[in-house]
Amino acid sequence: xxxxxxxxxxxxxxxxxxxxxxxxxxxxxxxxxxxGCRLVYEILNENNLCRYYQMNEKPGISxxxxxxxxxxxxxxxxxxxxxxxxxxxxxxxxxxxFIPQIHCSxxxxxxxxxxxxxxxxxxxxxxxxxxSLLIYFKEQDTSLRKVVELLASLGYMPxxxxxxxESGKVPAKSKEEIYKIxxxxxxxxxxxxxxxxxxxxxNSFQEPGFNHVFNYVNLGLSLPVFFYCSKGFFRTALNGLxxxxxxxxxxxxxxxxxxxxxxxxxxxxxxxxxYLDTMAGLVFFMLIGRSxxxxxxxxxxxxxxYKSFFPVxxxxxxxxxxxxxxxxxxxxGDRILIRNEELIPAxxxxxKGNACIDxxxxxxxxxxxxxxxxxxxxxxxxxxxxxxxxxxxxxVSQSYLTQLWNQDAFNSEKLSDKFQQLVxxxxxxxxxxxxxxxxxxxxxxxxxxxxxxxxxxxxxVLIIACPCALAISSPFTLGNVLRIFGxxxxxxxxxxxxxKLANADxxxxxxxxxxxxxxxxxxxxxGIALSALQTIHLASLLRQSAHPISKQxxxxxxxxxxxxxxxxxxxxxxxxxxxxxxxxxxxxxAEFLGLEDTEIxxxxxxTYLRVNGNLxxxxxxxxxxxxxxxxxxxxxxxxxxxxxxxxxDNEGEESRLRDLFGANTHLxxxxxxxxxxxxxxxxxxxxxxxxxxxxxxxxxxxxRQSDIGISISDDVNNFSPACDAILDAGSxxxxxxxxxxxxxxxxxxxxxxxxxxxxxxxxxxxxxQGTLSPVFAAILMPLxxxxxISLTTGLSGWASxxxx
Amino acid sequence: xxxxxxxxxxxxxxxxxxxxxFIWSVRDGQFEDDYTPSVRILFEDENTAPKESTKEDV
Numbered sequence: 001x002x003x004x005x006x007x008x009x010x011x012x013x014x015x016x017x018x019x020x021x022x023x024x025x026x027x028x029x030x031x032x033x034x035x036g037c038r039l040v041y042e043i044l045n046e047n048n049l050c051r052y053y054q055m056n057e058k059p060g061i062s063x064x065x066x067x068x069x070x071x072x073x074x075x076x077x078x079x080x081x082x083x084x085x086x087x088x089x090x091x092x093x094x095x096x097x098f099i100p101q102i103h104c105s106x107x108x109x110x111x112x113x114x115x116x117x118x119x120x121x122x123x124x125x126x127x128x129x130x131x132s133l134l135i136y137f138k139e140q141d142t143s144l145r146k147v148v149e150l151l152a153s154l155g156y157m158p159x160x161x162x163x164x165x166e167s168g169k170v171p172a173k174s175k176e177e178i179y180k181i182x183x184x185x186x187x188x189x190x191x192x193x194x195x196x197x198x199x200x201x202x203n204s205f206q207e208p209g210f211n212h213v214f215n216y217v218n219l220g221l222s223l224p225v226f227f228y229c230s231k232g233f234f235r236t237a238l239n240g241l242x243x244x245x246x247x248x249x250x251x252x253x254x255x256x257x258x259x260x261x262x263x264x265x266x267x268x269x270x271x272x273x274x275y276l277d278t279m280a281g282l283v284f285f286m287l288i289g290r291s292x293x294x295x296x297x298x299x300x301x302x303x304x305x306y307k308s309f310f311p312v313x314x315x316x317x318x319x320x321x322x323x324x325x326x327x328x329x330x331x332x333g334d335r336i337l338i339r340n341e342e343l344i345p346a347x348x349x350x351x352k353g354n355a356c357i358d359x360x361x362x363x364x365x366x367x368x369x370x371x372x373x374x375x376x377x378x379x380x381x382x383x384x385x386x387x388x389x390x391x392x393x394x395x396v397s398q399s400y401l402t403q404l405w406n407q408d409a410f411n412s413e414k415l416s417d418k419f420q421q422l423v424x425x426x427x428x429x430x431x432x433x434x435x436x437x438x439x440x441x442x443x444x445x446x447x448x449x450x451x452x453x454x455x456x457x458x459x460x461v462l463i464i465a466c467p468c469a470l471a472i473s474s475p476f477t478l479g480n481v482l483r484i485f486g487x488x489x490x491x492x493x494x495x496x497x498x499x500k501l502a503n504a505d506x507x508x509x510x511x512x513x514x515x516x517x518x519x520x521x522x523x524x525x526x527g528i529a530l531s532a533l534q535t536i537h538l539a540s541l542l543r544q545s546a547h548p549i550s551k552q553x554x555x556x557x558x559x560x561x562x563x564x565x566x567x568x569x570x571x572x573x574x575x576x577x578x579x580x581x582x583x584x585x586x587x588x589x590a591e592f593l594g595l596e597d598t599e600i601x602x603x604x605x606x607t608y609l610r611v612n613g614n615l616x617x618x619x620x621x622x623x624x625x626x627x628x629x630x631x632x633x634x635x636x637x638x639x640x641x642x643x644x645x646x647x648x649d650n651e652g653e654e655s656r657l658r659d660l661f662g663a664n665t666h667l668x669x670x671x672x673x674x675x676x677x678x679x680x681x682x683x684x685x686x687x688x689x690x691x692x693x694x695x696x697x698x699x700x701x702x703x704r705q706s707d708i709g710i711s712i713s714d715d716v717n718n719f720s721p722a723c724d725a726i727l728d729a730g731s732x733x734x735x736x737x738x739x740x741x742x743x744x745x746x747x748x749x750x751x752x753x754x755x756x757x758x759x760x761x762x763x764x765x766x767x768x769q770g771t772l773s774p775v776f777a778a779i780l781m782p783l784x785x786x787x788x789i790s791l792t793t794g795l796s797g798w799a800s801x802x803x804x
Numbered sequence: 805x806x807x808x809x810x811x812x813x814x815x816x817x818x819x820x821x822x823x824x825x826f827i828w829s830v831r832d833g834q835f836e837d838d839y840t841p842s843v844r845i846l847f848e849d850e851n852t853a854p855k856e857s858t859k860e861d862v
Contacts, residue, residue: 105843105846105847108840108843108844109847112844112847126840127836127837127840128837128839128840128843129837129839129840130837175830175831175835178830178835179827179830182823182826182827182830183823186819186822186823186826190816190819194812210808213809213812217812217816
């Protein structure tokens, strides 16, 4: 396989890191891509704020179009001001602004040093997670308008709408969580402290009243724990019982209740000092475990929103040029171009073109809705038709897109969530088995005429058995793996997709765009040469389509001008047609044009061109396979994966593919989207668990049918909701490692289950014998939780480290 | 040895005082943003007096 490494001398902007394509502006021996970036640099330089550049490489954001003088004039109006200001008293005003461009420590540093740049600003404080900036300024010396103008000139244009701070979290709820943990911890520590005499059997050295005092103090301290901190557990347990379902909180609530009652009995009747330390400890550690779990989910969603890679890119008009921009880098006001079959990534206004939007992704209905210029189009819709231009109104919310993805109308199978089911079933049986064991212990000791020990054993069993480890092993492992995958540019829909990855045994590959690269392809034209005008017309036609071949040819033609195309139609996988300047253009495979495929060229794909009824010739595109393909295939062979290649192309590539894949792989050519779907169904009927990788365009149906569908993304916007995961083309060669890690995570969860059960057995052993001491109980439970947490996090991290 | 009662009362009062301080800080919003402070402590103080050359009013 050829490995062409093309190195160009790229000049990058010192401020924002973008390529300086046409014009390079030089100042102080540094390169800048535009006037805006240079201006920001000058502002920072003059105010001795160049530390901004030392903390991160190219941290800046290009300020884009320079703002007109009057752009923010409306911020001087008192009604607007009163709506936007957080605070206005005694000459000091405060405003909280949402600035989505905040993305690194340099941003925080600069935005908190704004007082160096403008006289009236007193201080400013960033909340990185919420992407918000709180600024205090003096009414006399500056104004909201001047502050916003300053921010815009630095590239940190705030989003100025009344209610905009993304309310993902509910602060009141998380506060209560903190209160509960704080109080539980406080009581736990103090109860243990006051139990010291009991632990070290110092009772004999004291006056008889002492241990009563300690016991009642402990009882008093345990009250807030029982009545306030454990509220959540009791509520969930009761809800579960009402629905006749024994969820995981039932044994926990039961344990807390039993401990509390038994301790009261022991203390008031003077039998002993109860298990209040264990109870407080249990509540404390359970609350921490829950909070940790929530934090993991929050970190996960934070990562997926701001750090992890949602590998969808759209064509964006930046500085008069059309460039591919990652969805996560889009801002309000950006002009984007959406081609046929592409997804609308954010709420946007239609500026140019006729839009036909399919909202099946959002609503489930495949009705096509026509939109006119000036109308708002919501995120999640798919466009069908010629290219349209939109202006983004609201920033892209990756969480919204992921949410849609997860609840989309194609999601009919709920039984895929086997692990969640497993946990539910385990918790159901756990309680029943537990109660049975406790009753067994009770009757055993009664039979052996030791009633005291009987009750001791009964309550001890209920106390020591802890299902918490079972509940946390799965989410921790899967959450960790999900996060690691996201960092490596493999974006999964949700946690249960990992299990699907682990179960796959048959791999189905699409060829064009999946096995072959989309860029740097050799293109040759055979036939009647096109005039300059015709080239422009052809480019305009190609521009409408998002198919890899259309893109490759468009890049090859490399023309700037474009003309409108009427009646654009794309027949998936076959070809495109449209009317340019009154002339009909048809472009596509030989079959599409009704020609015979006479010579099957060995190594190229042919696309024929017919203008106004005249066949002009064809383009032949050389196929370049992706790097690392051979070693990847060999790896899969060694692991006994069955492999199938489905392609809409003709047999031209057969020898090449045979060479790569070997004799055992099933190769199918000239597959239409329906053929691909059928092929997948056949495989499934044979009992295979099918993993399919495609580009999502002409194999959407097959992707959906597969047990797991992966859509490969090569700087394109062909995200298909039918897929379960998106893989960046650059990470394609890591596929074997990803599958390995998915299988490993299954094993890790089983291991942690076993460890959890082991802990329970040890605890039950002592409990049934009636020899469960409070100290032992107090130590065992947190120990088991901590072990499971570190085990799952550590093992899943280790298993994924091999993803190079 | 009975002084231990007094000691217990005082220590409990002190501890409860700290608990109340904790509740106060949570209510005041100290724990709302637990990420940015971790970045903020890494910034260094330095002498950021403006340069001699003309400082434009932005």
